[in-house]
């Protein structure tokens with residue numbers, strides 16, 4: 001008898017594999033500023049490296065999620081000053097991929113982690129409810145431990161180590177006072193408590209029109225923060241920005257009947273004046 005789950009997984013993997021060539025076009029498209037734009041051949045090389053990371057380094061994220069973020073790094077105009085930041089690296093897989101995007105755009109990259117796994121988990125973060133699937137994720141101290149030497153070694157072998165600076169310790173100690181402009185931040189930190197610390201430090205330094213990506217977009221406890229006007233007004237002096245992909249992740253992977261992922265993003269002060277305005281449709 002055919003195992004339905006195995007069959008679906010097999011199709012899902014094939015669909016993911018079929019998506020990679022589309023990234024060749026996206027990465028080398030005119031939407032990428034000429035100064036950063038790889039040729040199609042170079043874009044294929046970049047994609048190959050990102051897929052190689054996924055095979056070689058244990059990862060909590062998917063190479064298609066990495067490519068979605070790398071594409072975003074490449075699209076930022078070179079005139080916009082800033083670095084790439086990752087908070088939460090575990091064994092360094094996503095740091096490897098993002099550092100390749102940083103190298104392509106000649107930007108610096110900063111990686112923050114305890115390098116000893118999750119710190120003390122607050123009561124409110126013990127259980128997260130996923131909105132799009134019947135799952136509850138649970139957390140405890142020490143999960144996702146990747147030592148600094150191990151992460152450094154992976155980035156040396158599979159990423160662009162010369163672009164990277166590592167900051168070891170809990171975010172509450174290492175991030176306050178962050179004063180460098182940022183063009184993209186990837187916050188893969190599992191815990192709402194940790195996410196709040198990262199946003200308080202990084203959001204003020206994020207360039208307008210640039211994005212913060214999070215990796216727990218389907219989690220109610222994470223997505224809801226991006227709609228919490230009271231929290232944003234009190235901590236960052238603005239209304240909540242919302243979260244693209246909140247509740248199910250942006251649709252990158254076929255998973256049990258839906259296109260979804262764990263990735264969501266919020267854009268700082270999106271330039272809505274330049275957005276296409278769809279006129280009202282004359283329907284009765």
Ligand SMILES: C[S@@+](CC[C@H](N)C(=O)[O-])C[C@H]1O[C@@H](n2cnc3c(N)ncnc32)[C@H](O)[C@@H]1O
Pocket residue numbers: 058059060061087088089090091092093094095112113114115116117118119143144145146169170171172188189190191194
């Ligand atoms: C899910 S893992 C990151 C996975 C990685 N980005 C990947 O794609 O494989 C979460 C990481 O967040 C880190 N982390 C969570 N809360 C933290 C905090 N308050 N301070 C520093 N690091 C924290 C953990 O140490 C862990 O490495």
